[in-house]
Each structure stands twice: as structure tokens, then as C-alpha cells.
Amino acid sequence: MDQDHDHEPIASDAELPAAARARALEALLVEKGVLAREEIHRSVDWLVSRSRADGARLVARAWVDPEFKARLLADARAAAAELGLDAGPAPRVVAAENTDGVHHVVVCTLCSCYPRALLGPPPAWYKSLAYRSRAVSDPRRVLAEFGLELDPDVELRVLDSTADIRYLVIPRRPPGTEGLGEDELAELVTRDSMIGVAVPAAPASATADS
Amino acid sequence: MRYRPGQLVRVRDAPSVGHVRTPSYVKGKAGRVERVHGVFGNPESLSYGGDGLPGQPLYLVRFEQREVWSGYAGSADDTIYVDVYEHWLLPAENAAHFPGIGLSHRFARWPRKMLRIFRGGWLAPSLCSGVK
Numbered sequence: 001m002d003q004d005h006d007h008e009p010i011a012s013d014a015e016l017p018a019a020a021r022a023r024a025l026e027a028l029l030v031e032k033g034v035l036a037r038e039e040i041h042r043s044v045d046w047l048v049s050r051s052r053a054d055g056a057r058l059v060a061r062a063w064v065d066p067e068f069k070a071r072l073l074a075d076a077r078a079a080a081a082e083l084g085l086d087a088g089p090a091p092r093v094v095a096a097e098n099t100d101g102v103h104h105v106v107v108c109t110l111c112s113c114y115p116r117a118l119l120g121p122p123p124a125w126y127k128s129l130a131y132r133s134r135a136v137s138d139p140r141r142v143l144a145e146f147g148l149e150l151d152p153d154v155e156l157r158v159l160d161s162t163a164d165i166r167y168l169v170i171p172r173r174p175p176g177t178e179g180l181g182e183d184e185l186a187e188l189v190t191r192d193s194m195i196g197v198a199v200p201a202a203p204a205s206a207t208a209d210s
Numbered sequence: 211m212r213y214r215p216g217q218l219v220r221v222r223d224a225p226s227v228g229h230v231r232t233p234s235y236v237k238g239k240a241g242r243v244e245r246v247h248g249v250f251g252n253p254e255s256l257s258y259g260g261d262g263l264p265g266q267p268l269y270l271v272r273f274e275q276r277e278v279w280s281g282y283a284g285s286a287d288d289t290i291y292v293d294v295y296e297h298w299l300l301p302a303e304n305a306a307h308f309p310g311i312g313l314s315h316r317f318a319r320w321p322r323k324m325l326r327i328f329r330g331g332w333l334a335p336s337l338c339s340g341v342k
Contacts (some may be wrong), residue, residue: 080274092247097317109233136235155287158275162231163293164250 041206047121054085055118055168056189058095060182072100073097076168080118088117095167096159097170098196105151106159106167107135107145115166119191126195136160153193159196169194211267211296217243218302219271221294229257232298236290240302241273244291252295266295 029035058080062069072079076095080087087093093115096104108114109132114122125131135142139158143150150156159167171193177185184203192198213219222237231253246269251262275288282288 094247109235110231136233136290138283139288152285154285155289156275156284157288158290160233160290160292162233163247163253163295165247165270165293198294208264 012045047116050116050118050120051112052119052189052191052194053186054080055084055115055191055194056186057083057182058168059119059170059189059194062095062097062170063185064182069097069170072170086117087180088115091164091166093118093132093168095168095170096157098172098199099152100172101153102155102157103196104157104159104169105135106161107132108161109133109148110162113166116126118168119194123191123210143197146192148198169196169199171196174200176202211246213243213246213267213269213296213299213301215243215245219243219269219294219299220302221271222298222300224298228254230254232294233292235278236271236273236292236294239273239278241271241277241292243269244272245270249292250295252297266297268293268295269299271299 019181026035026037026040030037030040031077058072058076061083062072068079068082071157076093077087079095080093091113096106098104106114108126112122112127112132114126116122131142136158139156143156171189174188175186177188178203180188180203188200188203190198190200193200218240219242220240221232221236221238226232226234235284246267248268249265250268252260252266256262261289271292271294273290273292275282275284275290276286278290
């Protein structure tokens with residue numbers, strides 16, 4: 001490859017300031033003996049291994065089993081353990097159920113707290129200043145921008161996860177899904193529906209049947 | 211635990227100095243305890259390498275959106291739930307000179323602003339408040 005031209009390597013041009021800061025912090029923490037590089041890699045591996053699939057399994061089970069749903073609402077960690085799922089180390093996860101009259105939406109105004117163990121890494125917009133500020137002060141318009149027009153009679157509850165609790169929304173089961181099994185139901189449970197900025201859609205076949 | 215579910219509380223209206231997990235938009239606002247989460251290490255100590263002791267009870271507090279934001283555009287029934295540590299809460303009845311509940315927002319707030327000036331809180335540094 002021809003290296004003989006005069007500009008800085010692309011890699012350093014493309015590095016975001018936040019990435020450079022993280023790299024500098026990591027180097028310092030390792031140098032001071034606060035953390036081992038392996039611990040950092042283990043944490044990152046664990047985080048990127050998580051996905052919304054675990055949260056979706058919890059929701060699908062709650063849809064088909066009311067007693068499980070009651071246990072999920074009372075103690076999400078214990079309910080996750082029943083399905084062999086790891087709700088993660090601290091902090092604690094609390095589930096919030098959407099009903100005909102109440103819709104929940106989750107935000108972290110102070111940073112980006114999120115039930116990572118059950119949903120994976122948060123999407124970029126969840127961490128944006130625009131979402132974090134507008135989701136608390138003008139939540140109905142934010143939901144409308146996500147394509148969710150909420151009925152004015154529904155109580156919209158914003159959950160600001162400011163402290164040691166992470167919130168997982170249990171969306172409402174879509175109509176026309178009575179014939180679906182738990183695995184098929186879990187496919188319908190999107191990440192955004194467990195944050196509360198969307199609702200799960202019925203599959204096209206179920207809509208056609210109903 | 212000083213507070214029970216259903217109890218009316220008010221968030222202290224104090225400057226955020228250091229790493230504080232109480233968002234500015236609920237300071238001075240009245241709400242109702244919805245749930246007691248348990249006792250957790252105090253983040254204002256933990257975040258600086260401290261032991262977080264004494265532990266702080268953490269409450270899920272329910273606020274009416276119209277109480278929190280003047281000119282809130284959504285429905286009258288809309289609410290916002292915020293986790294607040296006990297040392298940031300006051301019993302709402304003890305805040306009798308802040309008769310915010312049921313009265314207009316502006317009328318309830320201005321005497322407190324005066325108090326803040328007298329206490330010197332007006333000039334206190336706010337290193338990390340609200341959205342960072």
C-alpha cells in the first residue's frame with residue numbers, strides 16, 4: 001500500500017474526543033493499578049453480549065402468565081432468574097406495566113442509566129441531550145416524533161431513573177396475537193417498546209386474520 | 211425510613227454541589243411517595259471514593275407534570291416519577307411557609323427565593339446541577 005502521501009493517519013482524525021478521553025482514562029487507571037486491562041475487557045465483553053432478547057423473553061412470559069407478571073412486577077431480578085436470565089449485578093431493575101389507562105416512558109436526565117443487563121447497550125438517542133431534556137418536559141411531543149400518538153385520556157408516566165434503579169417497561173400485548181406462542185410473542189417485543197417510546201406491533205399475519 | 215407510600219413530600223430546594231442525583235427540575239416541588247426502594251449507599255460520597263455511609267433510603271416520588279412545568283403541554287393527568295434519596299426530601303407539611311400545593315406556582319415560590327438570598331444560597335456554587 002502506498003504510504004507516501006502527506007496527511008495525518010485517518011484513524012487519529014476520526015477519533016472522537018470522548019473516545020480519546022476514555023482511552024486516556026483507561027491508560028491512567030491501568031498504570032495506577034486501579035483496574036487491570038482484562039477487567040475492562042471483561043466488562044465490555046459482558047455489555048456487548050447483552051441484547052434486548054432477554055428483556056423480550058421476560059415480557060412475553062408476562063403476557064402469557066399473569067402469575068409470572070405479578071412476580072416480575074414485585075421483583076424483576078428474581079423473575080429473570082426463574083427464566084435463567086441474569087438481571088445483572090447492581091443496580092436493581094424494576095418493571096413498570098403499561099395498561100389501557102397508563103403508558104410509561106423511561107429516561108435518565110442526569111446521564112444514561114438503562115437496564116443494560118436486559119436490553120443491551122442503550123441507543124445513541126437515549127443518551128442525547130435532546131431526548132434527556134425533552135422526554136421529561138414535553139414527553140407527548142417526543143413520543144409523537146417516535147410515531148406514537150398517545151390518547152389524551154391515557155396517563156403518561158415518565159420514569160426518570162436518577163439513582164440506583166433501572167426501569168423496564170412491560171408494553172401491552174398487541175391485539176390479534178392470541179394464537180402466538182411465547183417465542184413468537186418475544187419477537188414482537190422491540191427495544192423501543194421496553195423503553196416506552198413505541199408499542200409492539202402485531203405481526204402482519206395476525207393483523208390479516210383479525 | 212422516614213416516609214411511607216402515599217405521604218406528601220417536598221424536594222429540598224438546595225444547590226447541587228458535587229455529584230448529586232436529584233435533578234434540578236423537581237427541587238422545591240411537592241409530590242407523593244409511590245414506593246420505597248430500600249437503602250442505598252449515598253452517591254454524593256460514593257462518587258468521590260467514599261464509603262457511601264450512612265446509607266440513604268431511596269424513594270420513588272410521583273409528581274404531577276403540571277406542578278413541575280408551568281405551561282406543560284400534555285394531559286392534566288400526566289405524571290413524572292423520580293427516584294429521590296431521603297436527605298433530599300422534607301415532609302410537605304413542614305414546609306408550611308411554602309404553601310405550594312393548590313396555590314399558584316409563582317405565589318408559592320417567591321418567598322423562598324427571598325429566603326435563599328438571606329441564607330447566602332443564592333451565591334453558593336453549583337458545580338453539577340441538573341443535566342450534565
